[in-house]
Amino acid sequence: MSRRLELRQVSKSIGDVDVLAGITVHAEPGEFVSILGPSGAGKSTIFRLLTGGLEGHDGGIDFDGRPLADARRPFAFMPQHDALMPWRTVIDNTALGLEVQGMSRKAARDKVAPLFGEFGLAGFEQKYPAQLSGGMRQRAALLRTVVQDRAMLLLDEPFGALDALTRTGMQRWLQTMWDRHRWTVLLITHDVREAVFLSDRIYVLSGRPARVLREVAISLPRPRKDLASPEASAIEADILDTLLDPQPAQRT
Amino acid sequence: MSQSFSAAPRIVVLFAKVGPALLSVGTLVLAWELYARISGISPTTLPAPSRVLAQAIQQRQALFDNTVPTISATLAGFACSLAVAFILSVLIDFFKPLRRALFPVFITSQTLPLVAIAPLVVLWFGFGLTPKIMLVALVTFFPMLVALVQGYESTDRDISALLSSMGASRMRIFVLARLPSSLPYFFAGLRISITYAVVGAIFAEYAGAAKGLGIYMLNAKNNFRPDLVLAAVLVSALLTLALFAATVLIQRAAMPWERLDAARKS
Numbered sequence: 001m002s003r004r005l006e007l008r009q010v011s012k013s014i015g016d017v018d019v020l021a022g023i024t025v026h027a028e029p030g031e032f033v034s035i036l037g038p039s040g041a042g043k044s045t046i047f048r049l050l051t052g053g054l055e056g057h058d059g060g061i062d063f064d065g066r067p068l069a070d071a072r073r074p075f076a077f078m079p080q081h082d083a084l085m086p087w088r089t090v091i092d093n094t095a096l097g098l099e100v101q102g103m104s105r106k107a108a109r110d111k112v113a114p115l116f117g118e119f120g121l122a123g124f125e126q127k128y129p130a131q132l133s134g135g136m137r138q139r140a141a142l143l144r145t146v147v148q149d150r151a152m153l154l155l156d157e158p159f160g161a162l163d164a165l166t167r168t169g170m171q172r173w174l175q176t177m178w179d180r181h182r183w184t185v186l187l188i189t190h191d192v193r194e195a196v197f198l199s200d201r202i203y204v205l206s207g208r209p210a211r212v213l214r215e216v217a218i219s220l221p222r223p224r225k226d227l228a229s230p231e232a233s234a235i236e237a238d239i240l241d242t243l244l245d246p247q248p249a250q251r252t
Numbered sequence: 253m254s255q256s257f258s259a260a261p262r263i264v265v266l267f268a269k270v271g272p273a274l275l276s277v278g279t280l281v282l283a284w285e286l287y288a289r290i291s292g293i294s295p296t297t298l299p300a301p302s303r304v305l306a307q308a309i310q311q312r313q314a315l316f317d318n319t320v321p322t323i324s325a326t327l328a329g330f331a332c333s334l335a336v337a338f339i340l341s342v343l344i345d346f347f348k349p350l351r352r353a354l355f356p357v358f359i360t361s362q363t364l365p366l367v368a369i370a371p372l373v374v375l376w377f378g379f380g381l382t383p384k385i386m387l388v389a390l391v392t393f394f395p396m397l398v399a400l401v402q403g404y405e406s407t408d409r410d411i412s413a414l415l416s417s418m419g420a421s422r423m424r425i426f427v428l429a430r431l432p433s434s435l436p437y438f439f440a441g442l443r444i445s446i447t448y449a450v451v452g453a454i455f456a457e458y459a460g461a462a463k464g465l466g467i468y469m470l471n472a473k474n475n476f477r478p479d480l481v482l483a484a485v486l487v488s489a490l491l492t493l494a495l496f497a498a499t500v501l502i503q504r505a506a507m508p509w510e511r512l513d514a515a516r517k518s
Binding site: 048051052053073075077079080081083085086087096097100101128129130131148 | 408410411413414415416417418419420424428429432435507508509512513515
């Protein structure tokens, strides 16, 4: 079976700045992969290359074994801030991707409506985003992402703006949802614990220009409930060492 | 906390909102009335507010007949100005160099003194509705254009990036994101421009018209009737306030989410 997504030695400069310096990353179908790195390292640049927000790069990007350029918009993208439109009701926000695909507003609503319960948004269909809590806004943004039925989800620090308690709740909820649906996910985060808790594999990126410092497979059994288990803590501490003091890691 | 607020009787809440304004206006009018009576100043120089009001009621038919053309000129001019501002704002949003080409011309148009321009426009286009529409458009067009262009620019970058990741065309992004994002700016511009519009219409009439509040003021002044000038001023002020209130109501109807957003941010 071919890999769902494969980046081979991808480099990208924006102006005079080298942002990505030979990134090699892949994801298997149904795998939850995280890209972990310091802020400003160029993690979001990878997503912009994938979604077509940036053009031109060195190296190859394949999707399902063929060049990405041949694939027809295989990604559903969830940006860093929820990017909900304040002038649309929650249901119309979640149906946005379907509408852009050419579905009528009525048909798009009919398709998202049954999912509101599962996403903890039942009863809020006709509310505006301003009437939702931070966690609910993120769940609405994720619903808007998954309902597009794309082959792969790109999540760009989805819980970065939430308070610590809400974030932990959302991470648990996302794990439950992923367990049920087994989406192929590429998650960008700078939260080590979040990456360890959610991922099958983690790529640890250096600061700019970003290179892959390490690839860490997380074999902890699922469902993962205990964030503070000794095994998880050991992996977390190990990755933190790599991020905060990258020199020894480079020698290995 | 919020419960104790909503428990207050509506009349109390209303007074807390409009009370200060009523108090300041009332004090000014009272001071004016007292001064006019005590100083013994001639009513042909400074009439008391009571006299202005009495004359306004007595002349209500004439005032009404002259208010209708002013309203038509204001609304017609403003509608033209809005239509042109909207079309140009869209063109500028899709073709940015147009902004650099056009804005200097429009900024210059805003520096023209109305006193000098109004009689010329009347000279060129006569005493009919056309010169009034043009002058109202002249004073309101640029603020509306700037408001719209700025409004499009205010679109959340994340929302644009999200839409293009979904495969939306530039036109689609404009309709789905940039246009709705401009609404708060549009209404802010509308509130300011509608007050300019009335002043613009009255100025145009002042420079030459068959009927209208502007020409009514001019005639009253020439007949040494400052009380009637002020009565017409009162009508124009009420007209402006009514139009302003209308824009607020339209905004509330068009943007039901706006007050929720404001409540969330405060």
